[in-house]
Amino acid sequence: MRASTGSETGAAGWATGDGRDPSRRRIIFLDVDGTILEHGAHVAPSTAPAVRAARAAGHLVYLSTGRSASDIHPRVAEIGFDGAVTNSGALVVSGDEVVVDRPLSPEATDRMLTAMRSRGIRYFLQTRDxxxxxxxxxxxxxxxxxxxEARAAAGEEVRPEDSLVGLAERTFPRADDADLSRIDKAxxxxxxxxxxxELRADLGDEFLIVPGSMPLPGGSNGEINERDTTKGSAIELLLEHLGLDAADAVAIGDSWNDIEMFQVCGVAVAMGNAHPELKELADFVTTDVLDDGIANAFQRLGLI
Structure with a gap:
């Protein structure tokens, strides 16, 4: 169990379903991959109604994802949210307002690219667009x-996570064509x-390098942000902007880049399919992503 960052009595009571005050407005931050969306294109049928019911009850629901703002799966986007923390905290939008926009400095981008290229490491670069x-x-x-395609043609089962959310079939613009003054993460x-x-050794404390949540092929994979650019720090900035208390914030996630938002929010909920280490940091564990994990968490918290 993690240490509470908010009102300890209120957060603990709320997380266990005791002493909840349904009239208080909560703000919920939902990871995408492994939380809303199974690695592929599947969303539990109960998820969209749960999110919409929470919003109809007066609560705020935001995405909080490592994905680019332009790379939110349509089945997720169509649910409807009050805003989003994207690119692992480099960009925050509330309604139509940009609250946080903090790309890597050109110097940091150059250093990151030099490290990856010198190691022969493949990469995606994410911008807000x-x-x-x-x-x-x-x-x-x-x-x-x-x-x-060959496996499917041979009659083998292709699991949902093997589709990599359509990454394999997509065509991406070349990294050489990206505006290197506007890179948010890699x-x-x-x-x-x-x-x-190896990258941690090359880049040192200036960067935060975490294992990736996507089942990408290769020996290892992960995400690179500047050290202080996290979902957690972005949520703190958004809460300040909205005038809300962290004790009234809920974080729901499944992976390494969710740790900082767990540390910031008053209540942290791990998905049933989350990494074991993340479950240890959570106030409670809900069911798996396709086993009504979000809806069950919302119900336990009295949000719906």
Whole structure:
């Protein structure tokens, strides 16, 4: 169990369903991959009604994702939200208002690219407007798509997570065409198991490098942000902007880049399919992403 960052009595009582005050407005932050969306294109039928019911009850519901703002799956976007924390906290939008916009500095981007290229590591670059692929990453995705197609043609089962949310079939603009003054983060794939640790050694404390939540092929994969650019720090800035208390905030997630938002919000909920380490940090664990995980969490918290 993590240490509470909000009103300890209120957060603990709320998390267990005791002493809840339904009249208080809550703000809920939902991760996307593994929380709303199974790695693929599947959303539990109960998720959209739960989100809409919570909003109709007066609560605020925001996305909080490592994805680019332009890369939210249509089945997620159509649910409807009050805003979004995207690019792992580099961009925050509330309604139509941009609250936070903090891309990497050009110097940091150059250092990150130099480290990945020197190690022969493939990568995506994310901006507020798009996702760009290094040439070798695009080649990897094409090869992976062909392998999936061959497996399906041979009658093998292709699991939902194997589709990589359509990444393999997509065509991305080249990383060389990205505006390097507006890069928010990188997602990388290394052929080596030690790739993540190699980048940590190369980049040091200036960057936050976490294992990736997407089942990308390769020896290791992960995400790179500037050290202080996290979902947690973005949520703190948004709460200040909205005049809301962190004790009234709920974080629901499943992966490594959710740790900081767990630390900030008054109540942290891990999905049933979350990493075991994340479950240890949560106030409670709900069911799996496709087993009504969000709806069950909302019900337990008295949001719907």
């Amino acid at each position: 798009g996702v760009y692929a290094s040439d070798d990453m695009a080649e990897l995705m094409r090869d992976y798509a062909a392998a999936l 997602v990388f794939v290394s052929d080596h198991e030690e790739g993540l640790e």
